[in-house]
Amino acid sequence: MEEQQTGALVRRCLAGDATAWEEIVRLHNRRIYNLCYRFTNSPDDAQDLTQDVFIRVYKTMGSYHVEKGAFTTWLTTLTRNLLVDHFRRSKQDRVTDSIDAGLREEDDSLSLGDRLEDPGPNADDRLASKETQKMVQAALARVSPDLREAVILRDLQDMDYKEIAVVLRVPEGTVKSRINRGRMELARLLSRNKRQAGNE
Amino acid sequence: MNNDPKHGMECSEFEALLAEALDDSLAAGKRPAFDAHGLSCEVCGPMWAEVRDGMMMVQGLAELEPPKNLVHNILAATSRKEASAEAVAEEAKLGWLERLQRRMRPALGGLMHSRFAMSFAMAFFSLSITLTLAGVRVTDVANMVSHPTTLRKNVVMGYTHVEARVTSYYENLRLVYQVQARVRELKKSATPAAGSGGNEKQQNRKSVPNDGGRPQQYENYSRERDGSVIVQTYMRHQGAQI
Numbered sequence: 001m002e003e004q005q006t007g008a009l010v011r012r013c014l015a016g017d018a019t020a021w022e023e024i025v026r027l028h029n030r031r032i033y034n035l036c037y038r039f040t041n042s043p044d045d046a047q048d049l050t051q052d053v054f055i056r057v058y059k060t061m062g063s064y065h066v067e068k069g070a071f072t073t074w075l076t077t078l079t080r081n082l083l084v085d086h087f088r089r090s091k092q093d094r095v096t097d098s099i100d101a102g103l104r105e106e107d108d109s110l111s112l113g114d115r116l117e118d119p120g121p122n123a124d125d126r127l128a129s130k131e132t133q134k135m136v137q138a139a140l141a142r143v144s145p146d147l148r149e150a151v152i153l154r155d156l157q158d159m160d161y162k163e164i165a166v167v168l169r170v171p172e173g174t175v176k177s178r179i180n181r182g183r184m185e186l187a188r189l190l191s192r193n194k195r196q197a198g199n200e
Numbered sequence: 201m202n203n204d205p206k207h208g209m210e211c212s213e214f215e216a217l218l219a220e221a222l223d224d225s226l227a228a229g230k231r232p233a234f235d236a237h238g239l240s241c242e243v244c245g246p247m248w249a250e251v252r253d254g255m256m257m258v259q260g261l262a263e264l265e266p267p268k269n270l271v272h273n274i275l276a277a278t279s280r281k282e283a284s285a286e287a288v289a290e291e292a293k294l295g296w297l298e299r300l301q302r303r304m305r306p307a308l309g310g311l312m313h314s315r316f317a318m319s320f321a322m323a324f325f326s327l328s329i330t331l332t333l334a335g336v337r338v339t340d341v342a343n344m345v346s347h348p349t350t351l352r353k354n355v356v357m358g359y360t361h362v363e364a365r366v367t368s369y370y371e372n373l374r375l376v377y378q379v380q381a382r383v384r385e386l387k388k389s390a391t392p393a394a395g396s397g398g399n400e401k402q403q404n405r406k407s408v409p410n411d412g413g414r415p416q417q418y419e420n421y422s423r424e425r426d427g428s429v430i431v432q433t434y435m436r437h438q439g440a441q442i
Contacts, residue, residue, distance in 0.1 A: 026271055029270055029274065030265075030266050034264055034266075043267075050266065050270060051270070054277075133261055136261055137261065155255055156261065161225075176220065180215070180218050183254060183255050184218070186255075186258065187255075
């Protein structure tokens, strides 16, 4: 249903309808931003990359054909290519554990008003949840990029093996293997972190 | 981890099937053996639990809210690109003259204002009347400018004319200097007798002792070019150095 809607929007956009383009951006920016953030572990990079992705989409939308495949898969492929480029570019100055990013994420997530009005779990639970999220994100950032992208696409973007194979341009067997190894690596990192936290 | 099969499954096979088991895509026939191996193997059992927990934690990561200005920035960036792309495409269709006119338009935009245009029109009108009254024909000027050979000839003629005037001026000046020098020589040759007599007188005066200590007045005569005599008078005090 969503794909049909997006297909119609793409056709309208190609016909020069500016509102259709705006609709596409509003529909997909959150998913692309999250994908970029989970991969880069940096809100600033994620924002820049999301913007780059949509600029690229805008420029190359003429090359997308509805019959070739789902727009979401095409968009994810494009995003993944830009992420790989970014990963190669920033190889020198990459920092595996960004405390600042974690703090900023914490600051950006809820305003003071929202915090006061938030009827959810109590402060301790929320803090524990945030700590856990930070720990998982930090562990994810330390997984090797090939495995990380497979895990993100599967467990966060909820894509099936076939779609991931299209995005990563590898056979399905390789996708399964990467997801498997990625999850195991992540599990090792998380259990190590837990042990370290327990010792402190 | 060992290679001994437990419940018909080796640890390496168990590990390879982890992803499918976690995604519930494991073949139905393999599920019992997989579960049994996981329960009985002291290595694979905890590993299974860790991987499953890790996956659930990743899946439990909250979806982040993108920055509020993200959509606006994207739309602004793409609309700028669209505008520039349209401008380039449109410009590519135009001829070179039209492109030049378009580029000049901002520079000349102010001058095309009605009051400036009126001023230019008045100035042109005045100039044309003045030229007509002075007998200058616009066609002559146009012909002169339109033919490059005529233009070059005029430039060469003008240069030659100026050069000739400068040369004749300096030739005349040289003649004048030569005549003056000759006259000066003639004067010099005519004056030596008078000059030598004066020197003798001065020598005689110097030999006379100055007894009063009073300043003495000397007179010196010389003849100028026009024949007039200039008398130079000066005071000399004994013992003073001149």
